[in-house]
Amino acid sequence: MADKVVCFGEIMLRLSTPGYSRFIQAGSFDATYGGGEANVAVSLANYGLDSFYVTKLPDNPIGHAALNHLRRFGVRTEHIIRGGERLGIYFLETGASQRPSKVVYDRSHSSISAIQPGEIDWKRVFEGAKWFHFTGITPALSDNAAHATLEAAKTAREMGLTVSCDLNYRKKLWSTEKARSVMGQLIKYVDISIGNEEDAGKVFGIKAQSTDITSGKLNREGYREVAKRLVEEYGLKMAAITLRESYSASDNGWSVMLYDGSGFFISRKYKVHIVDRVGGGDSFAGGLIYSLINGYDGQKAVEFAAAASCLKHTIPGDFNHVTAAEVTGLMEGDGSGRVQR
Amino acid sequence: MADKVVCFGEIMLRLSTPGYSRFIQAGSFDATYGGGEANVAVSLANYGLDSFYVTKLPDNPIGHAALNHLRRFGVRTEHIIRGGERLGIYFLETGASQRPSKVVYDRSHSSISAIQPGEIDWKRVFEGAKWFHFTGITPALSDNAAHATLEAAKTAREMGLTVSCDLNYRKKLWSTEKARSVMGQLIKYVDISIGNEEDAGKVFGIKAQSTDITSGKLNREGYREVAKRLVEEYGLKMAAITLRESYSASDNGWSVMLYDGSGFFISRKYKVHIVDRVGGGDSFAGGLIYSLINGYDGQKAVEFAAAASCLKHTIPGDFNHVTAAEVTGLMEGDGSGRVQR
Amino acid sequence: MADKVVCFGEIMLRLSTPGYSRFIQAGSFDATYGGGEANVAVSLANYGLDSFYVTKLPDNPIGHAALNHLRRFGVRTEHIIRGGERLGIYFLETGASQRPSKVVYDRSHSSISAIQPGEIDWKRVFEGAKWFHFTGITPALSDNAAHATLEAAKTAREMGLTVSCDLNYRKKLWSTEKARSVMGQLIKYVDISIGNEEDAGKVFGIKAQSTDITSGKLNREGYREVAKRLVEEYGLKMAAITLRESYSASDNGWSVMLYDGSGFFISRKYKVHIVDRVGGGDSFAGGLIYSLINGYDGQKAVEFAAAASCLKHTIPGDFNHVTAAEVTGLMEGDGSGRVQR
Amino acid sequence: MADKVVCFGEIMLRLSTPGYSRFIQAGSFDATYGGGEANVAVSLANYGLDSFYVTKLPDNPIGHAALNHLRRFGVRTEHIIRGGERLGIYFLETGASQRPSKVVYDRSHSSISAIQPGEIDWKRVFEGAKWFHFTGITPALSDNAAHATLEAAKTAREMGLTVSCDLNYRKKLWSTEKARSVMGQLIKYVDISIGNEEDAGKVFGIKAQSTDITSGKLNREGYREVAKRLVEEYGLKMAAITLRESYSASDNGWSVMLYDGSGFFISRKYKVHIVDRVGGGDSFAGGLIYSLINGYDGQKAVEFAAAASCLKHTIPGDFNHVTAAEVTGLMEGDGSGRVQR
């Protein structure tokens, strides 16, 4: 029987322009569905866990299509509630070379942002579960959503689940002040924090020394310090950081780091030629959670998670459609890309 | 120099599923832009008038694409203002045979619905213009939008423009009570009302006797009475009614009627095999306005307008991409559909 | 708690040419998945039943995609077993007017056709279930598949489930002699038979008098006799027959008939303008099973089932993507196809 | 060994808008290749004849793609010569209901229109051949092309081939005066003329009494007279006329007539729901030539040719992708459009 894991957050309709077209050129949009926490849920289902997603979706065909998209890929949708005004949308155009990918959010007034206290029966949701994952996006959506997240995190902690949180700071959703205040409450119930090079700085004011994220160069030493401070200052078990080197919209360097309170583990670095980098961080979270549930040691955990998210960058859409065997294949050395017949 | 005409209202992103796919099957959406008043503006531009559209669009690439869609087809966009939260969206799946087309609206919180008093300088907009057209959809969006519509209609009347209004009752936007109250104010500044078989009943409680709109049969006599009452009770110059006979989602009968205070004019009836019926009524309004500006007599006006909207049903998208010559061609008798080489 | 129903059979990759292209013109195929029994399972899930599908799928990504297609639309896939050589395929080109749709089967050597005795634990599958449905296609695939079907039908009968069978004679899979022999065994465990105008004749030699199925005219009296004989000669509870009048590949008449051992019930006849008629009979079976589980009387049952399958003809793909509310809407009278906003 | 047949004329790049889009909506064009005589050549190859096409194509990749399109469908291309300026193009938008399909020609200055006397070695081309087919389009392209056509027709006659000509009057290419003068020369070498209801009138001034082609009604008696006069006045062996009743761009009636100097043969009439009617007349010519080469009697010949062209109307593109068996299937009675499994 597979371990039960629960993710909570939003899922949006993703409308992306075909190929490298800009928004103003598009005569159609590719339609998939995704979101920071849903992406993790799909990863965990792909790896064979019993993965549940909790959200609120409008009771119309667009909400239904979002639900179908999750269950198509093996995520359990029994605890999703229906109602509210609309499904959040994000528009995406895929960048190339020096032109960045661009996201236009149209997520206000979504059903999840108007979720009411008590609408979800968290005790029933977490029954028999081992792990709860959320991100810093959901509490940023609205006070209602922040409240629901707090309910969830507290209940999970009380019921003995491991709780992970991807800090995921979104400057369009809230200020750093608001983020610090709300996340400061939530972090108390968190065991493992995940974030990119910027998140800890934006949310908790913990910054690496002298790193210029736009230059494509990263200061690894600095990030060790960030991870260590996160663990120590917030009483975490572990802190993980993704290290993206943005050479261009087409090519990135990608590696990840984990601090478990005693040791630092840094993965191999991948030079990735990018197909779709949205969901890259989420695929790391998925790989890390799977690794830790499986009892992988620190080094194996970062290697698995880094390989998983390396592969995500080659797959269109938010979701990381890979099996654990494929991740292991890459992690154990074959990045040669030879045809598999 | 072409006559200047002004339309005011919303324009939405229209996301339609390819072919006859249902929403839950779609992996992409065809993206165009449309809305009841914008559709009229494009018709008028196609016929050679100097056609202006007034609306409020968000200052993001999606709003910009909507603006581009209008100017691509010759509509003047100088008076469009930018700002606000989002562009309204409607999702469309195209029905066939006994399965109706289905619209899911996601238009709340749009920029136009939050328009502020005085944001548009109506005096400048109407300078030199001959005609102003709006519909019952815009005031239904919000009190703000209703207020702006009232500003516009009053100013237009004061400046001597002819004012037309398509009643266009939308039950998802407001109650009949609210509609009657708001439209009751607006109708005072209207010269010509346009509506389908149901609108006058829903908005003003004026109903034709014993017509069952779902049976595909229409009671023409009853609608004469409706048109007459509209003109008499609301002091209009003219009232026009579209008479759709819905045999199925694939085949409709289509004719139109005009009462000009003295005579009734009924067009020829077209049996239409439908490609896309959204915007059918708007294309009638466009044809009628053009006819009346051109001084066509009542019979010629209904024939032109009916032929115009007959053609619309054969064209994908909200807009009626036909020239006046094409409409005249059909109106003067050639509905044989022979290839034009 | 929804009633549990079980369908057993094949699911194939369906490769259809875009639009009305012929096979030799196609540069791509639309890829969906379907099959006579899977189509019923999806209908039942759409109506809210707890619908399980049982089959055997190859353990490769193509088999996985078929499984995903089922669970996307709410079908429970826990009892699907994996292994064997390949997924069956059928190629489809959609006809129009006088040109018939054409199916090229490439289904030999499929995983399901090589299923072994005992591979499926039918007792566990049927635990708590109310209904079992299969068709005459599965036993025609191979002796192995026939054997598995017999195991299933026997066990279902023993465990008290209602058993329905769509006769579905396929001349490319077996001879009428072989069909009669195998189906003669299976029919003993069947409560309700379903078939089109030809099936009873091909499988059991029971034919309506003087009906020429290619002329588009049907002899309803003759089919009453067929239904009656089926029930009486094979000890069934009910026999249902679909009555398709093929005017052309684009337009059909469609009605259905049920004999319940005492009375005959004939549905309203729909004139359908066809989008995709594959799966039409299966959608009838789905509607009928749902009706009977819900305890509808004979007339209501045929009306619901006929309306359901009428709608199927307007939807691309094998599956009937409609809700019970949509079926009821049509059944209660609104076939006018007016836009639903 | 199959009979050798030769067709001569143009082949153009056909750029058609997707679905029912109008030209000004299109963001892409479907690209196939076709033309009046090439369409006949493909039909004849489909029926198993040894079918050669003769034309001149530019020596660039677009010309090469046209050649490939012919050989893909089994036409022999050994006698095609290369050179000249460009490949002719025609743009097509597909009409529906009351909106006609529209063709925009961009065929001037094509390689074939500049063909030089003697460029084609007609003796070698016709070696061992039984039949030569051309149309009234080619001589209309230019004096050069008319000259080449005359060379071909004369040589064919001298070498004992049967010569057929589809009159195919194109008003955008020449005047009726020019047509009469040039075709008056060519008709001397023709055995069988083919045309629609209008061609004989436009080219030779032979008109049916009181037929209004735009009304969708045809005067069959009048066309008998036309066929008879064609045969008698121009010393033909046979004259064939296609009888299209244009109810709309979506639905046509279609039948054909042949006069063989002694008897009149009129085919069954098909009511066709149209997918693509371009090439309808050409598919009739293909069916007729095949019938006559095969020695079918007059009635069988018109039935085969009518059925062939009925099927063409259901197939996208200029070419009639059907086998002789499929045509015979329809001709012998099964127009029911039932799925062929």
Add this chain to the structure above:
Amino acid sequence: MADKVVCFGEIMLRLSTPGYSRFIQAGSFDATYGGGEANVAVSLANYGLDSFYVTKLPDNPIGHAALNHLRRFGVRTEHIIRGGERLGIYFLETGASQRPSKVVYDRSHSSISAIQPGEIDWKRVFEGAKWFHFTGITPALSDNAAHATLEAAKTAREMGLTVSCDLNYRKKLWSTEKARSVMGQLIKYVDISIGNEEDAGKVFGIKAQSTDITSGKLNREGYREVAKRLVEEYGLKMAAITLRESYSASDNGWSVMLYDGSGFFISRKYKVHIVDRVGGGDSFAGGLIYSLINGYDGQKAVEFAAAASCLKHTIPGDFNHVTAAEVTGLMEGDGSGRVQR
């Protein structure tokens, strides 16, 4: 009030194969519109200038679609005249790695190439304008087009506009001799010349020493000399040169140089991973003209123009769909391609 700028030249239908397909594989073409001067006009409209395009388009739907394409993107089309035979076409297949992109021109006999003296009222066109831009392509089309260009350039000079010319030598359109003779006349009215590494050599015989353009290496010193000689020998104010290093069809180096009669300015060099390099030079011209109108100094001008054209290489189609803010963003340092949320 934005500055008025005028561009004059051709606009063609661009038919490109999807993805990396070769011409002989294509079953459809992506259809956009573009041309050396039209591309500049769109850039200038994007940057907020009041940008007019002058050309002659056929009076058919294809010509109309070209016009719509311009106004969609904000270009003023009031001075476009209609008539003539056809719209020029170019076919494009996009190369990759060692396989170059390939253009097949079908532009002879276009409406613009047959433009008549006096057809355009240049005085009215240039009224209130600040800048006139043309390229060496237009005069190469025909003597008529050369004459019209001369009319335009003279009038612009007389009316005090700044005149820029992109030399743009096209070997398929004329010989170097003809080019030198015609361009020798035109250059007299030019203030600023623009060209790539080869143009000055082909048109005016001014070559850099020892540069092998196929090796991907460029001799910057040599090009300084070229720019200087252009300015001195032809009395220009400035000469700009684009410096493309062609590593492969997928990756290029890109920088630009400007000589203003006193100083040389060389931009930063971008390594571009290419999406679509057609229009790369035109986007540089657009960026440069905008910079100079805005009064940017030499260094800022080359940096803006280089960044603008760097971005163009990442956008499908001829047009450079970027805002001035996006160009400035890249120019001021962020080429990291990080997602913009």
Add this chain to the structure above:
Amino acid sequence: MADKVVCFGEIMLRLSTPGYSRFIQAGSFDATYGGGEANVAVSLANYGLDSFYVTKLPDNPIGHAALNHLRRFGVRTEHIIRGGERLGIYFLETGASQRPSKVVYDRSHSSISAIQPGEIDWKRVFEGAKWFHFTGITPALSDNAAHATLEAAKTAREMGLTVSCDLNYRKKLWSTEKARSVMGQLIKYVDISIGNEEDAGKVFGIKAQSTDITSGKLNREGYREVAKRLVEEYGLKMAAITLRESYSASDNGWSVMLYDGSGFFISRKYKVHIVDRVGGGDSFAGGLIYSLINGYDGQKAVEFAAAASCLKHTIPGDFNHVTAAEVTGLMEGDGSGRVQR
């Protein structure tokens, strides 16, 4: 008169997911046709040889489409026989960066695998031919196919043709033991062997020292030894080896080597940015055969063949759609990818 060459083997339907989609994401498949030997036949037709393909195809429209695909690109199909059960299929998803392309074969029970002794009249097939090419895939399909291959190779040798064989070891089709036994028989009739870095090892146990093919590094010295041993031990005239350096699924190094019994020839190495690498080896075989038939010396032969296969990597589909002139263009130095206008 072009030299006649014959290839024998399978051709499959290739179903590839659009863009970089994974199998489980695909809603459609791009459909082309290909296979190791058919790919060579198309290359040879492209270079102007009289290229025949011999295979067995099912007598259904899918088989017919495969045949059409060959003749579209100029391959002679007269010797293809029809019958048997099905056309083999392979599913392909295109990898990127660290994610390899993946092939799922569904080729069992194909018509060619069940070919019977004597079904093909090899004497007639080889009449007047110069060259026969086959690969190690065909004998691996089945004993029947191995037998037919042996018939062919023997007859070709007897009739004096040069015989080439691409070893092409496929581990999913047979064991190394079976391969060695069967290929051991076939190699007796072979003049020239072709293979990649692994084939000689897998089939004949001849391995290069210390090469790790997954590391992207190749040991050229080792491969010299392999080629030499192949020639000496099996009495060949020549042995050719392709040297792929797999940096990733997006970027490869590519060079080739030929040993002619006296000298070694190694081509220039290309760094290829990959569009589609399936058929890369086959395009090398095609280039080599053409070179040798043309009498190119060893160095020129490897340069032509390497350039040909370099270009293949930039073209979607199995076939190498390039002309000899294009190959020569690259081979003689211009890999700069500059646009060809």
